[in-house]
Amino acid sequence: MQYSKIVGTGHHVPEKIVTNDDLSKVIDTTDEWIVERTGIKERRFIDPAKDTLANMSASASRMALKNAGMTADDIDFIVFATITPDYFFPGSGVLLQRELGLESIPAIDIRNACSGFIYALSVADQFIKTGMYRNVLVIGGEIQSTALDLTTRGRGTAVIFGDGVGAAVVTASDQPGILSTHLHSDGRYAEELYVKDPGSSRPREERQPEQILDTSTYKVYMNGNLVFKHAVVRFQEVIQEALDANNMTKEDIDLLIPHQANLRISQYLQQKLGLADEKVYNNIMRYGNTTAGSIPIAMSEAIQEGRIKPGDIICLAAFGSGFTWASALIKWI
Structure with missing residues (x-):
């Protein structure tokens, strides 16, 4: 195979x-x-x-x-x-x-x-x-x-x-290097973290830029409290799903690279999983939330810093707009 x-x-x-x-x-x-x-x-x-x-x-x-x-x-x-x-x-x-x-x-x-x-x-x-x-x-x-x-x-x-x-x-x-990936979504919360425009389901006069007076719908809207509450639950669920799929436990994780949404979320997740500081990678302090860029940037930096070595089990996990959440369990070979 x-x-x-x-x-x-x-x-x-x-x-x-x-x-x-x-x-x-x-x-x-x-x-x-x-x-x-x-x-x-x-x-x-x-x-x-x-x-x-x-x-x-x-x-x-x-x-x-x-x-x-x-x-x-x-x-x-x-x-x-x-x-x-x-x-x-x-x-x-x-x-x-x-x-x-x-x-x-x-x-x-x-x-x-x-x-x-x-x-x-x-x-x-x-x-x-x-x-x-x-x-x-x-x-x-x-x-x-x-x-x-x-x-x-x-x-x-x-x-x-x-x-x-x-x-x-x-x-x-x-x-097997990428051991498994796990993807989820729940569109009921789509409008809790989104940018409404430029969307297509508008009358023509609302979709044409020269007609727009109110540009607030072109800005990010985020229900921060609700996003936080869902994130801390879904992060844990999807990480556990990846571990269960591969007959592993949290003790098998050598490095967790969560989406860099908020350091408070990462720290809460680390506490709940009981992971030592050296087993969690964060760089949000330097870059903020780069959305789809956050995990690959963090992974690239972790490798540069010698935090990922052959044979290590790496867990990637994310939660965000959609709502969507996902994880991947990787054996570094």
Whole structure:
């Protein structure tokens, strides 16, 4: 039987660092207020004059390919997870294909927000297991900064999000690397964390930009308390589901990489699972919530820091808009 494994990771974050003190100059907030509620100290914002999701994802991809000992020509499929594409359409996958100088290979986009990278990884895993593709480039990345409401009115979300991209090269293997993936959703809560517009189910006069006076529906809306309550439950459930599927226990986890939504959620999860500090990876302090980019960026940094070694059991877990939640259990080989 054919399996899949991750053989290279990479990431790219913009050069511009925006600290909590920087935000306090335009928003009624403080460093203490932000850190207490989110754990975030700083985040990265793009320079619109030079940064695009496509060129940042190409940079992350080249790093991942170099670490995998491959070139772009080895890739035969692209799976791109993002909710902030450069264009409303076409998707970001084909733009990355163009950036890498590839021709003809298929590219699909995944729009599952915070769970997007694990959904994308699951898609890659299934295509490799069927034998349809051998080397798949999986991307998770976002540009949030240009849509944030950087006023006190938007404080609840403006202090949370940042920009960045992570990439992973997934290839065929005769040994199981990606042990299992587990995906869930509950659309009953779709409007509790969403951006309403530009949506298609509107009268023409409400969908045309020149007619729009109220732009509030183009901003992120988040029912923070409800999201937190669901996240701490679903995170635990989906991690346990992955462990049960592989006849493992939490003691078998060498490193948990949760979606970087809120440091309080990660710490609560760590406490409930009884995991030591060295068994949980967090970088939200430096980058904020990069949505689909958070897990692959964290995974790439963890490898750079020597936190992931051959034979380790790695658990990825995410929860976010949709609501969607997902996990993946990986043996690093």
